[in-house]
Amino acid sequence: xxxxxxxxxxxxxxxxxxxxxxxxxxxxxxxxxxxxxxxxxxxxxxxxxxxxxxxxxxxxxxxxxxxxxxxxxxxxxxxxxxxxxxxxxxxxxxxxxxxxxxxxxxxxxxxxxxxxxxxxxxxxxxxxxxxx
Amino acid sequence: xxxxxxxxxxxxxxxxxxxxxxxxxxxxxxxxxxxxxxxxxxxxxxxxxxxxxxxxxxxxxxxxxxxxxxxxxxxxxxxxxxxxxxxxxxxxxxxxxxxxxxxxxxxxxxxxxxxxxxxxxxxxxxxxxxxx
Amino acid sequence: xxxxxxxxxxxxxxxxxxxxxxxxxxxxxxxxxxxxxxxxxxxxxxxxxxxxxxxxxxxxxxxxxxxxxxxxxxxxxxxxxxxxxxxxxxxxxxxxxxxxxxxxxxxxxxxxxxxxxxxxxxxxxxxxxxxxxxxxxxxxxxxxxxxxxxxxxxxxxxxxxxxxxxxxxxxxxxxxxxxxxxxxxxxxxxxxxxxxxxxxxxxxx
Amino acid sequence: xxxxxxxxxxxxxxxxxxxxxxxxxxxxxxxxxxxxxxxxxxxxxxxxxxxxxxxxxxxxxxxxxxxxxxxxxxxxxxxxxxxxxxxxxxxxxxxxxxxxxxxxxxxxxxxxxxxxxxxxxxxxxxxxxxxxxxxxxxxxxxxxxxxxxxxxxxxxxxxxxxxxxxxxxxxxxxxxxxxxxxxxxxxxxxxxxxxxxxxxxxxxx
Ligand SMILES: Nc1ncnc2c1ncn2[C@@H]1O[C@H](COP(=O)(O)OP(=O)(O)O)[C@@H](O)[C@H]1O
Ligand SMILES: Nc1ncnc2c1ncn2[C@@H]1O[C@H](COP(=O)(O)OP(=O)(O)O)[C@@H](O)[C@H]1O
Ligand SMILES: [Mg+2]
Ligand SMILES: [Mg+2]
Ligand SMILES: [Mg+2]
Ligand SMILES: [Mg+2]
Numbered sequence: 001x002x003x004x005x006x007x008x009x010x011x012x013x014x015x016x017x018x019x020x021x022x023x024x025x026x027x028x029x030x031x032x033x034x035x036x037x038x039x040x041x042x043x044x045x046x047x048x049x050x051x052x053x054x055x056x057x058x059x060x061x062x063x064x065x066x067x068x069x070x071x072x073x074x075x076x077x078x079x080x081x082x083x084x085x086x087x088x089x090x091x092x093x094x095x096x097x098x099x100x101x102x103x104x105x106x107x108x109x110x111x112x113x114x115x116x117x118x119x120x121x122x123x124x125x126x127x128x129x130x131x132x
Numbered sequence: 133x134x135x136x137x138x139x140x141x142x143x144x145x146x147x148x149x150x151x152x153x154x155x156x157x158x159x160x161x162x163x164x165x166x167x168x169x170x171x172x173x174x175x176x177x178x179x180x181x182x183x184x185x186x187x188x189x190x191x192x193x194x195x196x197x198x199x200x201x202x203x204x205x206x207x208x209x210x211x212x213x214x215x216x217x218x219x220x221x222x223x224x225x226x227x228x229x230x231x232x233x234x235x236x237x238x239x240x241x242x243x244x245x246x247x248x249x250x251x252x253x254x255x256x257x258x259x260x261x262x263x264x
Numbered sequence: 265x266x267x268x269x270x271x272x273x274x275x276x277x278x279x280x281x282x283x284x285x286x287x288x289x290x291x292x293x294x295x296x297x298x299x300x301x302x303x304x305x306x307x308x309x310x311x312x313x314x315x316x317x318x319x320x321x322x323x324x325x326x327x328x329x330x331x332x333x334x335x336x337x338x339x340x341x342x343x344x345x346x347x348x349x350x351x352x353x354x355x356x357x358x359x360x361x362x363x364x365x366x367x368x369x370x371x372x373x374x375x376x377x378x379x380x381x382x383x384x385x386x387x388x389x390x391x392x393x394x395x396x397x398x399x400x401x402x403x404x405x406x407x408x409x410x411x412x413x414x415x416x417x418x419x420x421x422x423x424x425x426x427x428x429x430x431x432x433x434x435x436x437x438x439x440x441x442x443x444x445x446x447x448x449x450x451x452x453x454x455x456x457x458x459x460x461x462x463x464x465x466x467x468x469x
Numbered sequence: 470x471x472x473x474x475x476x477x478x479x480x481x482x483x484x485x486x487x488x489x490x491x492x493x494x495x496x497x498x499x500x501x502x503x504x505x506x507x508x509x510x511x512x513x514x515x516x517x518x519x520x521x522x523x524x525x526x527x528x529x530x531x532x533x534x535x536x537x538x539x540x541x542x543x544x545x546x547x548x549x550x551x552x553x554x555x556x557x558x559x560x561x562x563x564x565x566x567x568x569x570x571x572x573x574x575x576x577x578x579x580x581x582x583x584x585x586x587x588x589x590x591x592x593x594x595x596x597x598x599x600x601x602x603x604x605x606x607x608x609x610x611x612x613x614x615x616x617x618x619x620x621x622x623x624x625x626x627x628x629x630x631x632x633x634x635x636x637x638x639x640x641x642x643x644x645x646x647x648x649x650x651x652x653x654x655x656x657x658x659x660x661x662x663x664x665x666x667x668x669x670x671x672x673x674x
Contacts, residue, residue, distance in 0.1 A: 011545070012154050015229070018146025018168075022200075025175055025298040026435065036150075037545075043157055044509075044545015047553075068154075068229050070639060071547035073261060074588055078541065078550045093261040095227030097147070097200050105438040124256050129205060129225040130385045130433075143340070157503040158640065169340075176304075176340015179348075202434060203342035206383055210336065210345045237643040262590045262638075 004107040004116045005031040005057035008100065009050055009067040009076050013037030015096075023100050027108035033057045045072045050079035054086060062088030062113025064103050064120060068096045088113050094120035098128070136239040136248045137163040137189035140232065141182055141199040141208050145169030147228075155232050159240035165189045177204045182211035186218060194220030194245025196235050196252060200228045220245050226252035230260070266364040270468045271324035272316060275331050277460035279309035285456060292449035296436040301449040304341040311338045325358030342384070342434055343450055346393060347457075349383040350376035366410045369465075370401070377401040384433055391429035391436060391443060393450035396422040400458050412462040419455040426451045471569040475673045476529035477521060480536050482665035484514035490661060497654035501641040506654040509546045516543045530563035547589070547639055548655055551598060552662075554588040555581035571615045574670075575606070582606040589638060596634035596641060596648060598655035601627040605663050617667040624660040631656045 006023065010016040016036025023032055035053035038044040045067075057063060063086070067073050076091055090113050092099055099120035106119035138155065142148040148168025155164055167185035170176040182197075189195055195218070199205050208223055222245050224231055231252035238251035266274075282289070282305045290302030312334040321327035328351050336348035357375040358364055364372065377397040380386060386394035399422045404410055424447075431443035434450070471479075487494070487510045495507030517539040526532035533556050541553035562580040563569055569577065582602040585591060591599035604627045609615055629652075636648035639655070 010150070010154075010229075012150030014146040014150025015154070016150075018142070018144030018148075018150060021175060022142075022144050022147070025300065026438075028299075039542070042545060043153060043505075044549075046545060047541050047550060067260070069233060070260060070642075071550075074547055074550040078554060078588065082541075091261070093259050093263070095230050095255070097142075097228050101201060101438060109442065123227070124259075127225050127256075128199070128202060129223070131225070157505065158643075160504075171337070174340060175300075176344075178340060179336050179345060202437075203345075206342055206345040210349060210383065214336075233643060241647065 002059055002061040003030050003110055004061050004113050005033070005059050005063045006100065006103060006107065007033050007035055007050065007053045007057060007063055007065045008096070009045055009053075009065060009072045010034075010036040010096065011043050011045055011068055011072060013041050015068065019097060019100055022097075023104040026101060027104045030104050030107045031057045031059070032104070045075040047075045047078040047082055050076055051083045054079060054083050054089060058086065060088065062090070062116075064107070064113060064117045065089065065091045066094060066096050066100050066103065066120060067091065090114070090117040092117040092120040095123050098126070099123040102126075134191055134193040135162050135242055136193050136245050137165070137191050137195045138232065138235060138239065139165045139167055139182065139185045139189060139195055139197045140228070141177055141185075141197060141204045142166075142168040142228065143175050143177055143200055143204060145173050147200065151229060151232055154229075155236040158233060159236045162236050162239045163189045163191070164236070177207040179207040179210040179214055182208055183215045186211060186215050186221060190218070192220065194222070194248075196239070196245060196248045197221065197223045198226060198228050198232050198235065198252060199223065222246070222249040224249040224252040227255050230255040230258065234258075265366075265468060266324055266369050266465065267362070267468070268321055268324050268327055270464050271327045272321075273464035273467065274461045275309075275312060275316060275327070277463045278457055279313045281456040281460055282306055282309045282453065285452070289449050289453055292447050292452055295446045296431065296439055296443045297449060298341075298435055300341055301343060301453065304339045304343050305453050308335045308339045308344065308347070323358065323360050323362055324364055325355045325360060327355075328358060329355035331355075343393075343453065346380055346383055346450070349379040350397070353379040367408060370405050370407070370410070373397075373401045374405055386433055389429055390432035391426050391448045391451075392431075392433050393448070393454040395426050395429065395448065396451045396454035396458070398422075399425075410465070412466050416459055416462050419458040423447060423451045423455045470571075470673060471529055471574050471670065472567070472673070473526055473529050473532055475669050476532045477526075478669035478672065479666045480514075480517060480521060480532070482668045483662055484518045486661040486665055487511055487514045487658065490657070494654050494658055497652050497657055500651045501636065501644055501648045502654060503546075503640055505546055506548060506658065509544045509548050510658050513540045513544045513549065513552070528563065528565050528567055529569055530560045530565060532560075533563060534560035548598075548658065551585055551588055551655070554584040555602070558584035572613060575610050575612070575615070578602075578606045579610055591638055594634055595637035596631050596653045596656075597636075597638050598653070598659040600631050600634065600653065601656045601659035601663070603627075604630075615670070617671050621664055621667050624663040628652060628656045628660045 013036035016034035033053035103120040145168035148166035165185035235252040293301035332351035498506035537556035631653040
């Protein structure tokens with residue numbers, strides 16, 4: 001069964017690469033691309049690096065993009081324009097690590113791109129410390 | 133002026149190290165320790181690694197700990213017990229990257245440990261995509 | 265009656281049982297976790313075994329405390345701080361007694377159960393190892409002597425009870441309702457923990 | 470009248486002004502951002518200059534499009550996609566005209582302003598570069614010829630207006646109310662962008 005893929009856009013190459021490994025442990029059947037850092041590895045994001053990552057994990061089932069902070073969003077949106085109107089790609093407004101974990105699990109069940117993005121976005125509401 | 137310090141606890145050494153760099157760019161005056169991965173660098177967390185990180189950035193002003201997912205919390209709490217009742221250390225229930233950014237900015241202003249932890253925790257409510 | 269020797273057999277039996285069931289633990293954790301519970305536990309028990317072969321201990325408490333430190337320092341997953349904290353409290357309750365009666369032991373296990381509960385903020389029915397620790401300890405707490413066969417049966421049934429549970433703690437919580445139908449890996453390894461104890465105690469007597 | 474030569478001078482002037490003000494941009498971004506705006510912009514204009522020395526262009530549009538691609542591919546911060554998108558839309562509006570009248574140019578700048586607004590989801594008063602782009606373009610849009618001195622003054626005043634603003638977009642938004650009292654770095658570099666244009670156009674005429 002085809003599964004939604006993920007693209008991880010971070011200002012830090014280490015964060016994107018590390019998160020890819022963390023999510024891959026949780027669900028090895030989901031295809032994930034890390035798009036972290038500038039072209040030379042510096043702190044920043046790059047629309048071309050992101051566009052290549054989106055290309056790399058392309059599937060008709062769809063792709064969910066997670067990003068760390070605002071300027072990564074600007075480049076992710078620009079990347080989608082550069083990549084020329086890719087279908088079924090959603091940028092999730094989600095906490096990157098926590099949303100990534102939720103998304104990789106959801107994608108693992110073969111869920112749609114909408115449901116996968118939604119799972120990521122719901123992570124804003126899931127506290128991590130049970131203070132009851 | 134003394135500033136609250138941060139400890140970043142992630143299952144991935146790369147995530148903790150990368151986030152430390154990202155936050156350090158945002159506010160170089162805040163002391164940050166990365167406590168990522170197992171002792172041998174594998175995916176996981178380690179209470180002793182965390183305890184050492186807490187020790188390393190200790191300041192009377194206080195420390196805020198950010199963590200990625202539940203099992204890191206278990207080890208962070210255990211680390212605080214091992215470190216023997218460190219004063220003024222708060223584990224924030226916050227999205228790790230987004231809360232870390234908010235925390236480093238708040239700590240940079242010389243705010244208290246309570247206010248710094250609170251700033252991190254409020255990150256759950258700050259959407260990253262302005263869909264208005 | 266638990267002597268230092270019994271405590272050592274307990275931990276050695278635990279090592280054997282974990283290694284025998286390593287693949288099973290991995291398979292269970294692949295279904296509702298990240299697939300490393302077998303690896304985590306195997307690493308923990310092997311390091312513990314190495315330590316046990318190198319050191320000698322005067323009391324069960326001293327031995328179990330050393331075992332706790334191995335789990336804490338060598339396991340990177342949730343099971344490390346959980347088994348580590350449980351063993352630490354078991355050891356603290358054992359104190360420096362040279363031998364533990366069944367009642368002493370039950371008090372120790374109760375302290376271990378509470379450690380799992382507190383460390384994990386776990387409650388009954390959340391599909392975690394606590395769902396084995398709680399019924400096993402609660403069933404026998406207060407009795408003068410332990411019926412080891414009954415204890416093993418209780419642990420086995422407790423593991424089965426996790427199948428129908430909806431995970432609320434740990435990684436399996438990410439699966440929500442889809443965790444139903446699977447056995448909790450930590451519950452399974454906890455059964456082995458109690459089985460290892462029963463085997464050691466039965467041999468002793 | 471903007472020819473390909475004027476467009477080139479515009480970009481070269483921009484390079485000079487950015488390099489002269491690199492430290493100032495860094496200082497501004499240290500106060501309310503991550504301190505890299507000077508580095509980001511300097512890298513962008515230097516790479517652009519290298520490109521301009523190597524290639525020749527037939528039209529202002531072609532030159533500005535190539536400049537856009539450099540900003541997009543070489544700047545890792547928000548300013549990369551923002552200046553990149555603005556220049557891209559300016560170039561698209563310029564099309565393949567060999568020369569742009571002041572009115573054409575104002576239409577181009579309007580397209581650039583809209584690109585900044587859309588890419589950044591920026592609105593007036595949010596303490597971003599849009600707070601320079603918007604007043605500069607809005608003030609002169611519709612006029613037949615541009616009063617270049619007035620345009621420079623408008624840009625300078627627009628930069629000053631950002632001091633009292635409370636940042637709502639970009640990294641400075643993390644500072645909330647504490648961003649008040651500081652000049653927005655992107656607004657400052659945008660002033661240089663318009664000043665570079667004014668200098669090139671004034672020299673041309
Ligand atoms: N909060 C918790 N409370 C009690 N037990 C937990 C908790 N979180 C996880 N566990 C137990 O730990 C087991 C998983 O252990 P392991 O796979 O080694 O760690 P991880 O989940 O970090 O990879 C689960 O099956 C469950 O029994
Ligand atoms: N969403 C946005 N809309 C418009 N301008 C923005 C936005 N985000 C940032 N900026 C502009 O970008 C400038 C910062 O650029 P720069 O320091 O190069 O990037 P970064 O903030 O990623 O480090 C800000 O001063 C602001 O003018
Ligand atoms: Mg696991
Ligand atoms: Mg694990
Ligand atoms: Mg910056
Ligand atoms: Mg930056």
